[in-house]
Amino acid sequence: MSEKKNNPLNIELTEEVAQGNYANLAVITHSASEFILDFVRVMPGLPKAKVQTRVILTPDHAKRLLMALKDNVSKFESNHGTIKVGETNPSIPPFPMNFGGGEA
Numbered sequence: 001m002s003e004k005k006n007n008p009l010n011i012e013l014t015e016e017v018a019q020g021n022y023a024n025l026a027v028i029t030h031s032a033s034e035f036i037l038d039f040v041r042v043m044p045g046l047p048k049a050k051v052q053t054r055v056i057l058t059p060d061h062a063k064r065l066l067m068a069l070k071d072n073v074s075k076f077e078s079n080h081g082t083i084k085v086g087e088t089n090p091s092i093p094p095f096p097m098n099f100g101g102g103e104a
Contacts, residue, residue, distance in 0.1 A: 026039050
């Protein structure tokens with residue numbers, strides 16, 4: 001049997017990246033080899049919305065992200081109650097759930 005070594009991952013967070021980007025909409029598309037997540041900031045009364053960040057993932061990493069989000073949402077709701085989708089900002093019209101979901 002071979003010994004598994006613990007190789008901790010050293011993650012660096014620059015000051016600029018630590019500031020983050022606010023987004024209140026995610027547009028998700030995919031191809032056979034990747035998932036593309038565009039995080040968008042929609043502002044009421046403005047006709048245009050700007051993509052703040054684009055993240056490109058392999059399918060296995062997209063699934064890992066989905067599982068991690070499910071776990072974190074479950075933990076959040078255990079501590080803070082159920083998240084009510086669609087009630088956070090009634091001035092923003094609902095976004096079609098199938099937008100951009102097809103093959104890219």
